[in-house]
Amino acid sequence: MTTRVDRRPGHRAWAVLVALLTAFAGVLVVLPAPARAATAITINGSSGGRVFDGVGAISGGGGNSRLLVDYPEPQRSDILDYLFKPGYGAAMQIMKVEIGGDTNSTSGAEPSHEHTRGTVNCDRGYEWWLMGQAKARNPNIKLVGLSWGAPGWIGNGNFWSTDSIDYLVAWLGCATSHGLTIDYLGGWNERGRDLTWYKNLRSALNSRGYPNVKIVASDEFGWGTADDAQRDPAFAAAVSVVGSHYVCGYRSAQTDCPSSATAVNSGKALWASENGSDDYNGGAPALARGINRDYIDGKMTAYLNWPVIAAITPNVPWSTTGVAVAPQPWSGYYSIGKNAWVMAQTTQFTAPGWRYLDSSTGYLGGNRANGSYVSLKAPDNSNYSTVIETMDATSAQDLTFGVTGGLSTGTVHVWSTNVRSSNSADHFVKRADLTPTNGSFSLTVQPGYVYSITTTTGQGKGTAVSPAQGALALPYADNIDSYATGREAKYLMDHQGSFEVVGCGGGRAGQCVRQMSEQTPIFWTSGHAEPFTLLGDLNWRNYVVSTDVMLEKSGYAQLIGRATNYNHEGPQNLNAYYLRVADNGSWSIRSNNTSGNQRTLASGSTAALGTGRWHQLTLTVNGSTLTAALDGTTLGSVTDSTWVAGQVGYATGQGVPAQFDNLSITPLGGGSSPTGQVRGSGSNRCLDVNGQSQADGATVQIWDCNNGANQTWTATSSNQLTVYGNKCLDAPSSSAGARVRIWSCTGAANQQWRVNADGTITGIQSGLCLDVNGAATANGAAVVLWTCNGGSNQQWIRS
Template structure:
């Protein structure tokens, strides 16, 4: 019996005689009727793999990381970016700061005003350089959540003048290259807000005009809706390189597939980073391709490095919230990431569905890759149960997973593999033990066939790659409360830096020089006009420390300039919340209004509930 199937370079025999067929059939019987999965590249390859990523921003999610002392700061960065060490991330996505609240804080724009271009602001430049220092091949992706007010003018709409907004984004890309030697690979439109097809086309043209044709446009960092517009508009189709969606639930749409565009889950996960969060991450890393043909999945967020009282606490791949103590935690999603990222590279290809990619018969999924030369092969299998892999969104339909034995038959370019290295994780729940990224004995492959027993809530990586490593450093310092007394006179910072341990929620604070003989540097709120917001707060507020402090004495020197000065300032304690609802916070707010010579004590920043008002006599 001879079956011929066409492949690249000619024809290959799948089965050359009845003896081979009989062997495969008898082998499956000896394994207790284990299902046999065919793995081959006879019919070509699947889509190009674009990498696993993490997202810093959206907003200010890496704020506390910056002021960790060494060696802890470098250790954290190694866990995130160093190849063959831990997460070994392949994409770093960052917020293009726009001077407004974008989830956990504000990030500073490189242009507060049209005449104010400055690339010393913010910390995403630093983070991108640190990532590139560790992995020169990492891809960089920028996306705005908000825009400075001058771009929207009276409309508060950044698309009101698409040429001006496109120029603003192009300047950010050029600034990255000119000031930091960073080449941006991908650029987005506007995070989870309406897209504008004219703006997308203008942005593409502006990038090309500035010799940035290498920068790929990702659209539109929201839903699949742009797919229909791409199908109807050839110019738009030429402008968009990647369709990026958020929280797709591992599924795509017919329209998006019809575009023949690269498909990404350009923001996903956003789940508390315990073992359930790790199960969520492991499931979607595989199933975003199995079910949705998405070739990249990017975690919001990269690292939970913002105060715990802010929204979405610990929704990162790891946790670093105590720069004052040096304590950090390498959470289980880091090692789930490593199962794929340490044994693949961007530019590898998935195998076709049904030939190395698919659902496991007993529940779960498997995904396979080949390197471009087809010399290295990697497969990741996950068996995450429903209740142990729930993501924050969207809702997950019910399904069952059971222990199973899976048998794989390697053919084509993989037919001569005789051994596969094995890395294993088992997520434990209740009193069960958790095993993370443990190297097991290799699997021997006989005549292209091997079997593996799969328990529930496990991840296995099977690979010809020999360079995996569970990297480690000495145990970091123990956690400790925010140290009191605490004082900062801002004299140690370079101008335009952000002060450590402060987390602006509305407005932007920068260290600025003054001519005041008592205060050389000050921490100044610099935004004069309402930005094009992602969430609409109007009351500038900058938080720090611990909102649970009691019996606290605070002291601050405040200067209100005569030009562009505010009408009042406040000092607060026990502030209950930040983020997009910071204007609804409760606490103790002490206001000073210099011009009216008044003092107000309120329980909220909007002065809705007033405890007392005192007006001084002239």
Template sequence: MLADPCAYADYFFTFRLLHRIRTSFPINSLGMLTLYFCAQVLFSCVLAMCISRLLLATLCVYIIPVNGRDVLKSVKYDISQKAIEYMIDSTQGRMFDGIGGLSGGGATSRLLVNYPEPQRSQILDYLFKPGFGASLQILKVEIGGDAQSTDGCESSHMHNEHDPPNFHRGYEWWLMTEAKARNPDIEIAALSWAWPGWIGDGTAWPFSNYTKTANYVITWVKGMKSEFDLTVNYVGVWNERPYDIGYIKHLRKALDASGLNDVEIVAADGSWSIATDMLGDKDFSDSISVIGSHYPGTTSNADAMKTGKTLWASEDYSTFNDNIGAGCWARILNQNYVNGNMTASISWNLIASYYDNLPFKRCSLMTANEPWSGHYEVPAVLWATAHTTQFVSPGWRYLKSSGHLSKGGSYVALTDFKSIELSIIVETMTHDNSLCIRPALPPYQVSSQTVTFTLSGSYKQTVTKMYKWTTTLGKNSDESDVFVKSEIPVVNGSVTLHLEPDQLITLTTLNTGQKGDFGSIPTSAPFPLPYNDNFDGNQKFMEAFNFADQSGVFELHKSGTSHGNTMRQVVTSRPITWCDDSDSPITLIGDYSWADVNVTAAVLLEQSQGVFVAMRVDSGGCNVRNAKGLFLWLHSDEEWTLTTTLERNKYSVQCKKDWACWNGLTYNVGGWNRLSLAVNKSTLYGYLNSALLFKRSLSSLPDVPKNGWAALGVKTFDYAQFDNFAVTKA
């Protein structure tokens, strides 16, 4: 609360009232003398408060409420600074559609399902529970396509064309049900990054057969409804890849023919260029409800505006979730509308539930990537989201008086369905403290300023008080500066406040909002060692805990043998990829800092050409093809090899069954075998069924990373199984 006399008109009103009371008492009795004395004391207290507030302002100090008490903080503020007036009238603009988060693109929520209770429910509450945390209004998910889509692979509901679909694969279905349980009004959007190989009819193009591709998407939409009672509100086409006009028209007709008339199409999840094609083709334009652009830099273009369509930043943010990331998100949430008329912004990604050393570390609204410890983090960017979502609902209208502040920053004003409630969100994010990962941000300046929002129309008569929520970001801010509530008077239809750089302020007529808090969070801890998994414990989900697929899909499998449940690679043809996926399916696990460990697993080749166990794997995500590490391969032609790359282009040791090095080895052809790798004091050991294959100095091997994940994998896209996986200290 700023020490500004305009902001404290209530104190001066009280001062004047008490002065009149104390000077009008007829002191003709002991009772009246007592009342006079009380009035005199109150008058003195209020007078002292007014003077102290003015002195604090003169001394360049302001007061903020922290945990119910006033705290002094220094600012550079000239009390004589003239307030700049901004009119807030009731003329309405576009309808607000919501703020959302994106799970997928890819596998960004992978570790969340592994969390223990109560931490898992707490995390979900922070994301989805209305009026508690981020209070998200849109959840966008990936329709899994069996291929890498940034930080991992998400499983398709139809690995093969003629197999019955399985909607319980992956975890997006679970996340959607949890979001809906907390907020039944949350809207669901879905988009494909990759596609199973059979979709392309032998090509790498998913739109070779319009009917096949549309039916694949519609099957998923209907499956979400039939299996989980989830209504999908929006579907996209192909993330950040070329669109096919004929396919989009066909998809619209196919959705309608399937009774999914209410499912709207968002396109093209790339640039605004699709708008030009829409202007020249009415049928094409009529097929699309929302033009979605990625990382638009807060601007749309003339053609997009000419279409008259709803405009979204259908993927945005993608920035490390420190205070600068929070500044990025705060700035674009306002300016996506002010500059570009975008009525929804969706954060990639929702939650960093993937290993830190995968691409785009912690570019999210929350961090939860330690299910073994239960530790999670609630950064300021989550509360930057709450500045809008806790005080504005989908269906509210932006007011046309939203705009830029003359000394830097922006403001948006929104009103409810009946034009009764009003929320104004103001941001003064500086350039260096609000840099997003993309696109480049041109230089600009923000300086201290005093602003007056003058309400007109019905608001002038009905709004007499507003609630103020303040977040101060920047390098020196801390938790006490984030999402702090106070009250601010409305005097003659005007609200005056002083703004410092890097502030986010919500003024609202709603006496709601909450900075949710569950108290202490478990302490962070490294991935546990020793670690083992026989894959028999997880019954709800179809993926083994803590494994992160980077090419191919590894699912839990009932083997029907003494091995019980196993982990099986199930993608048998190369998908239509979004990245340049490795031709060798691989799944990672563990701590990237691991160096000297023992990694072992039982392996069953089935019909595959070979399998591997690995350690010190240094890359994942779209760069997994180039991963280095230590890879011990067992091949179907009774051969083993040691390589230092996943691509097998650097062989270090090799042995075939008719070589002398094979003598004495036990190899169970067509059955289970055990592969092991171990590093101890710069020496590498390899074992097959407990028999030593080699002992090599690491210095004799080419390009060996100093540390990295453990991994399991298959030589090609074929079935293969793994069991009794273990990692121990060397």
């Protein structure tokens, strides 16, 4: 029997019919799936397109690279290789650095090269070191300088002044003294623009030996700078690059990335001069879209991610942003994120000076949901690379390529990153080469990937491995004498003001830490904090912190204990205890929080400390008892249980120079017990069984700490967290978002937890973090499993 089957499009039942008929004949027929339509892409070397300026990131805005310089070898070099070394990791092509201004600019404060008018020190801070390390690995990396805040002497508080131009020229001179060439210079980050100032800056650069330094304006949101350049030819002549921030939307998926018609037609290079602010793993899909779509949608030729790295402790805002995290120089621990490998899919296959091929760039099948592709050619007019992202695709796509316009028709190398995978083995993978036939070849691309196809070689994936995390052990002491003048003491992270190593005053030999900001700075943040700096481990609990202090002028100095989180828009809003002493002898023990609610817990007066005289200041935090001492004599004591663990630090009044020496932190008994409260770092509320229920399935939340049985948890030797003696913290599934509960202990893996040195608690079965849903801080907020991201809602303190 012969059967005719209509296989025309639209007759989807044909396969079913054939199966039925052949079954009757006793024959099993397996029919192939209908073929997918292929998307054709022509890579045309004759296409016009703009010159590519590079992909890179920002060190600054602020303090986000601080701890990197304190890392031991070989980990420090390994991290730097992953950031900058060609053929190894992120292979950054541009790095923008903050021109330090002695004031907080998001995740910390960076020191100025000129704290006071006319006194320039080119060895302050770590940005010179970082630029030098980047250049040593990639001599072709482009360097950019930009100010966030500035010392208050500039223009008597007015950034748009001749003072700031002189200040920036002095900074360029410092770069020269370090053997560094700065390629681009900006104005004032996200704080508007003064057209006359930019014209004057251009004139100053030309007349004072820096005619080749190009000006970027104006590092704001939107493209109004291009409109101003159209109206003002002199301003247009001063500016080489129009730079805009978060062109696809702030912390967006980066699906649509337009500029403006005026910007495109301005004749200027257009840059996405700050993007990102996303987790070093979680931000990878947006990064993959944005690098391609900035050019496709808006003709932007540079993409700068904020920041380079999160080399900061977990209590600092944005503690997991960048392409890597490096929060523990004492253990050497670091982690390279998916962002690094997404970035590498462009940077390891191109170079500044390559040219985009506009006719070989666009959206797959003309549909944004399928993904995007950009093609670039090398200056030799032969080699080329095409970068393809399929972040939003739902199925595989067949692509056919034709190469023309004088480009190489030789072997095509293929690399890919599976952005949807958390397995590092799936990131930056060398795939089988393709051999074109008459300039044509095909590739099937899977959803959620970035692919790079190229005729170049030299790509590679670094193999260095991080050591395990570990706590910063107590006792800890630093006499400050081992540092060069102008540097920062090990692990000390400035968050406002500038705490710098200098020769000691007051008749003391050796080196001391001095607060250098002698007047109110030109702030960048909206919250105007007084100078403070922090050091240490968030899990330090009961200890005595002691330091020598000398006030140089009337005012007060402070010793900080149990410091945890602060609000980056108001960095004075720090969760911590403070011991404050003033030159007139007044003293107080204070508590502050991220809402800026400062409480005086105890206060009094003692003999005047005066100025220019050294004194020993001691704060003891032991359980709920806080004790202050001066020169070995107790000032007072008070009971308060608001903060149970955290870092130490120094602080001063605004504009008060003071010196500190001989830091000492000594642990006390009564450390972390296997049994006690589990307090959320972000909320300062306790892990709590809802309604004091003891029933299986009762949900877990956060609630005001009250020492109730439903808040008393025991960490067992079998990795359980038990409550009521016989109920275990239990995860009903291994999915992100699963709400944790209590359940009768079974010994199963879903009831096993790892309490980590960084304050996180991770499920052994799921690998996910114990998380307060939505970073909520209110009573009753749900506790769930979530992908670990370093947020304060995933930090826990056991007491």
